[in-house]
Amino acid sequence: MRISKSHFQVAAGVAAVVLAGMALTSAPAMAQQGKSALDAIKERGNLRCSAHNGSFAGFFEVDDKGNWKGFDIQFCKALATAILGSPEKVTYVPLSWAQRFPSLISGDVDVVFKATGWTLSRDTKQKIDFSLPYFMGGFQFMVPPSSGIKSGKELNGATVCTAAGTSIEPVLADFMATEKVKFKVVTYEKSEEERSAYESGRCDAMAGWGPSLAVARAQQKGLATHTILPITLTLEPIGAALRQDDKRFRDVVGWTIAAMIHAEEIGISSANVDTVRSQVAANPTANPGLAKFLGVQKGLGAELGLSDTWAYDVIKKVGNYGEIYDRELGAGSPYRLDRGLNRLWKNGGLIYSPVFD
Template sequence: MKALRLTLAAAMGAAAIGAAAMMVAPAMAQAPATGAATLDAIRARGTLICGVNTGLAGFAQPDSQGVWRGFDVDYCRAVAVALWNDPGKVRYVPTTAQNRFTALQSGEVDLLVRNTTWTLSRDTSLGFDFTGINFYDGQGFMVKTSAGVRTARDLNGATICVQPGTTTEQNLTDWARANRIRFTPVVIERLEEVVGAYVSGRCDAYTTDVSGLASTRSAQPRPAEHMILPDVISKEPLGPAVRHGDQRFADLVKWIHFGLVGAEELGITAANVQQAAQSDARPDVQRMLGRSGDLGQMLSVDNAWMVNIIRTLGNYGEIFERNLAPIGLQRGPNALWTNGGLQYAPPLR
């Protein structure tokens, strides 16, 4: 979600940010692997280290048995399946809005899949590469139904809860200035604390990505007591991120996403992927499922990489429905382009 303030970047430059990150976290398990060495280091370790949210229903949250589940978690698992055909070979590192970037820069995590917005500054000054947009989102507002608020313009004079270290802060300020809305921000870093402040009535409204609002609402004892206003004040293209220079690894993560979307386009599901690999004569299917073209070898994985991923996790639509439909999110812009959405896979060939 959201953009880290760039005051440090302006003063020190991207290289100094990396050095500062190492000073902040001297206890990191290892120095960052760079270039082609990243993928090699992951293989040698035998485990993918994936940075995720500290707990966001539908996206990344441990269940009652301590097993991590969610939309972002399934993307981490998909990488492990591509590499080892084993979704269990992932170590999840919970990260906050503020420390997630340090974790990736320093090498504490190999991959960041934490509902993070793709922005120019993150793609350049912070030294990251985004590998695609796996969720099209936007910033919204949630209020208590009893408040009688119907649009964001009704929040003039309100107190609004917001997390620091996110694009949410700047979006809120820009929107309020443009619309001549006065508000009092209540800035709290930890997700559970900012939600608690909103629920307890310390804030009149809570603002973050609409997906995050839906997740928070679904976790309340009486979800109907909270409503997400219809106003969406920003574009928030969310997706996985790797470090600059990790091109081989970036290619793998990128094409896993496109493979999941492409599988849905072609009607390939967890239930029929094995049969499709044997009997579906469509050239696109044969290439995707490793029967021709050696696409897996181009990504340094087995040619059956997509068969294994789809068999284990399903296609993009199945991952979405399993994780996000239960918290009330509809496909919307995340529908396939053939169904009026924005999800579109380049050709796997």
């Protein structure tokens, strides 16, 4: 975030008063002032990326060996690969939903990949920016089969549990006002607590992000017969959240996401990228755009402050968009979640890449 000299002097004075008599052990936010996160990540040698204070199955969860996995985690890995050349150069910072924006603004994390919807209030009031959307999902209700409920309008008088610190709370308030129904909303900091409340019958319904409800239903045998109501409360584009006024880093994040999508669009995957690159290298003038995209010819990296092979590295080491979807959420995962709106635009979905030129 860029600040004027006078603002810096005021901030420094306030900080001096607050910190008087205290040992200053770290100040990530101060270290970021006047510097792009891209430079800080390169100097530090690792990316600080959001994770979750618990498990959010399919999107960010810890495996039995203590490693982070999930759809959103793959974008952390891809970004680290684009900047630093390795998907392992990531420090994952577990955060609750409510902590993600304060932690981002303070500099505790460089970027938030955490099922974060792009909304007007977040974009204008939170001092954050959003990347190109990398997922589409709506808010829905899930109810037990014994309830007989077929629509959200039938929840009048019910107790509905949901996650604290997310955008669904105002959405639920709008729904009640619009549909003239009233129900009690109970929020939980951790997904495990929310699910336990719902499964034990303390909540009549669970309101949440439709894809995560579907993953929870697939994951828990006790939820297999539960119904996710067809009415979507609202559709949210999910993007990475970044600190405001850092165009250099926003470009890197956005084009990293775009590269993964573009690779799927043109049929390049981790399995065939070396073959395609070798073919292009043999005659780069036959397809100069692809030659630049795969780092055979110079040009794609310098514009972003990255190596010329950054897109090739991401595809090779992490995969294209379709690969990570299938691996973490789709046919290759325990959840087998249909891509739906997250198909490529040319396959009837809403996922697209800007033009690489």
